[in-house]
Amino acid sequence: MPQINKVVIIGAGPAGLAAALRLHDINNISVTIYEIREQPTHLGGAINIPANGLRLIDRLGVYESLLKGGSIIPQLVVHSINGNELGRLDYIAKIKAKTGYEFIRIKRTVVVDALLSEVQNRGIPIHFNKSLVAVDENAKTGATITFSDGSSDTADLLLGCDGIHSAVRKLHVDPKIRPEYSGVSSMSSIVPMPTELAGMHTTFTSQGSVVVVPCAENSQEKSLFWFLTRHIPEPDTADKRDGWNEHREKEVAGFKNTLEEVTSEVGGDWGSFLRAVVSKTDTVNFYPIYRLPHGGVWHTSRCVLIGDAAHAMQPHVGQGVSMALEDVFLLSRLLKKESSLQESLRQFETVRRPRIEEFASQAANNGNRARQKGPWQMAITEWGMWAWFRARRVFSSWSWGFREEEWTYDIDRVDIDYFDAL
């Protein structure tokens, strides 16, 4: 077994909290978590968790609380600009039959709260308000981290679970790689459910795509999450952060006009429904979508990045949390092997990179569909969607399940002994 007795985790998002639970329960390792925020954040919209992530959530012991707090999404429905239905796709029947799990949309905060309460139940130490300023690594003895308040800690292994703007990555593992703007930005809100709605509903308008989806049906407070994805150029300012802050203020102040303009294009009862959702919205979040480019270093001798810190992708494939969980489960198995830590970390990358890169590319393609369109492009997009749904209906009796292979994937079934024979 690699000589790992103590692990320090930076970041208390889904990756960090899940890693703490898994390493504590399965590997019996002493774990400590450090989080930069003063308390768990209440920011964030609603996220997807498909079957490949839900089975891991179940193994972590929080599946029941997530089912209670989220919405099962049985289908995807695409609407035309006239308000007609272009097609619908059963998301889960085949996948549920194979795995026992469905597909849920849930507030990010509910996921974080459920994981955090398990961490606290096990007595795993977690320290908030800790801003990392230095990482010092000795390949033989361990990694030492220092915080802005002067405190420090040393461990056999440092896990960077601190998201897309990871300090562990910037300070130590790969200072060169930078998040890049995807070209699209998102405006979103969670509103009380105006009327019963099943499934995830997408409408492509000339200005971007509008998605509405229940995200808390099973709880007492039924809620609907909507988001508008649009192409917005990166601000032309020396400091991008200042430019985005200025742009964000304008978007948030003028959100009613933007939404009324976008939804006014949509006809029929569906258009009226979208406008009712807009009228229930009091405030919005606006955020430019950044991602990490492919490549980049994921580990050194005694540090490894997981989740968004290693491979943040656009949200348009709904796999952010599930990829973080798969990282956690694979790493915890590899750390139990007889091989050296270096070998375990090398194998981790070998297994994870192809799957992550495939999802990241899909997410970028899906995000591109939200780009502004003229009348001809709109007609071609709608025709293409219509034809795709019809083709699927014809071929669905074959093995053509929607994302079947990707969503039935079980990271715990990856043969990690295979590498030893190479």
Ligand SMILES: Cc1cc2nc3c(=O)[nH]c(=O)nc-3n(C[C@H](O)[C@H](O)[C@H](O)COP(=O)(O)OP(=O)(O)OC[C@H]3O[C@@H](n4cnc5c(N)ncnc54)[C@H](O)[C@@H]3O)c2cc1C
């Ligand atoms: C506030 C927030 C809102 C989000 N909203 C959405 C959303 O609406 N839709 C969506 O698809 N995805 C969203 N995401 C991303 C999504 O949660 C991630 O793709 C997924 O959860 C992967 O989890 P992660 O733990 O790797 O990263 P994250 O969820 O980003 O968690 C990283 C954690 O590390 C902490 N952290 C950051 N820097 C430091 C530091 N220097 N020291 C210590 N801790 C640090 C952060 O505060 C956070 O708790 C959001 C992320 C955040 C942080």
